[in-house]
Amino acid sequence: MRIVLAPRARETTQRRCLCACDSARLACGRRVLAPAQFVHVFPKLDASKAASGGEVEDSLSPAQLLVFSEMDTFKAMIAAKTPTFSQRKRALDALKASKARIASLEEALTAMKPLSDDEQSWYDAVDAEGLGLKISWLAQTLEKMVDDGQLTAKEREEVLSRMEEKAEELSLKLSAAEAAGKAKAVTQLTAAREELQKKMADVRNLKCITHRPKHAAEIQAVKKKLAALEKLEKSKVVLPLEEVQKLSAKPKLLADLHAMEVDSAGWFSEPS
Structure with a gap:
């Protein structure tokens, strides 16, 4: 801003x-x-x-x-x-x-x-x-x-939990409508509860998905290169010039890794 x-x-x-x-x-x-x-x-x-x-x-x-x-x-x-x-x-x-x-x-x-x-x-x-x-x-x-079944196993449980809360609210409203003799409200609430129960059954039967992180292959490749460089850094022997020069790539690799991880996470990711 x-x-x-x-x-x-x-x-x-x-x-x-x-x-x-x-x-x-x-x-x-x-x-x-x-x-x-x-x-x-x-x-x-x-x-x-x-x-x-x-x-x-x-x-x-x-x-x-x-x-x-x-x-x-x-x-x-x-x-x-x-x-x-x-x-x-x-x-x-x-x-x-x-x-x-x-x-x-x-x-x-x-x-x-x-x-x-x-x-x-x-x-x-x-x-x-x-x-x-x-x-x-x-x-x-x-x-x-x-x-469309685009839910992970955890997301499915969260959706079902919210549905169960809504079903309980509908049941309470239905009981109140029945006690008050409100026939029209009873009909509407009964239909709404039945529709919700059907949807809950559909969600329970969903085949859950697994999200593949964005840039997964690239992130793994960079991590592998960084691990190799870290091994060089910890070496207790005198390294050849060629090996020492490889270490100069570390800052860029770290920057690339951070950028890919941020982009992979996207917005509104689950708090760690």
């Missing part, structure tokens, strides 16, 4: 304001000018770089890249940087967190509470409607991964 400093006396930033409409506090489209010390500039992201898996913008976090990207770029980054179900689930959680932040800021505005400069610039830059579309698309993508 690039931060552009602006003189307080000369530069201004637009702020959303609130007005009283029909005796109610409602957010309106009117804007007022207020002094600002800095403005956050969110760069336009290059879809071609995202699609190739390259670094799009080092200064932004993966979550920020997903939130502020155009839809096509967003989809390309999801495909290139979050290959697994777990990674995409964490990406979805990050998007939902941003949606919750929007709601929180709007609640503050409705209560006539001023936002900080950072909150205001973020709120002005984020596309709430676009964010909603991203959340919907990614949720559907995750559903398709489940339907």
